[in-house]
Amino acid sequence: MSNSKVLPVLAPETATPCCPPLTERPLTAEEAERTAKMFKALGDPVRLRLFSLVASHEGGEACVCDISDVGVSQPTVSHHLKKLREAGLLTSERRGTWVYYRVEPSVLAAMGQTLGRYSA
Template identity: 65%
Template sequence: MLTLTPVEAVACCSPLSREPLSQEAAERVAPMLKALADPVRLRLLSLVASHEGGEACVCDLNDAFELSQPTISHHLKVLHEAGLLDREKRGVWVYYRSSPTALSALGTLIAGDRS
């Protein structure tokens, strides 16, 4: 039989929030979490968000990975389609910027504040 101290019981069994996630919120956040479930995409989002000026193009990100430019572009496209990155084409380059709205939604989910 497993016995837990009160601290262990609270740490392991406490709910993440006071109320369950709504169907609408789950449908809105699930694609973002799915996109972030890939380590390359998670790292790409982090690199873009922390890049000087808050935006980056593929040429700025290639050296951080042992992947081809088309593969990096594919991952950036997935993050964009999930709503995590905004993009703007300038000449032949596409610049990516993290979406404040999407990051706020993820932060709310993780923090458990659904008010």
């Protein structure tokens, strides 16, 4: 019997980035809603820092024990990580007593694509 347990995340259609570059065409109302959820989750400095710690961690995965020193209490860290999961930015897996977080590569790629490159 395995100690691994994948924690729930939003349905794939919510977590899957949907939008073209902002410079390509205006977003539809649905695209704007879905994209705003991701950026809203990153609008908090603690969440942005946690997201950055996971994204930049060796192997693209971080144990909560390695990223929880961000100047807030452990329950607050858990709250922020939950918000990032709900926004579809992180996935998590329980291994024994620890939870490991991973940034979905498709999310990073899509966020970069949505922001697009502006060339004058």
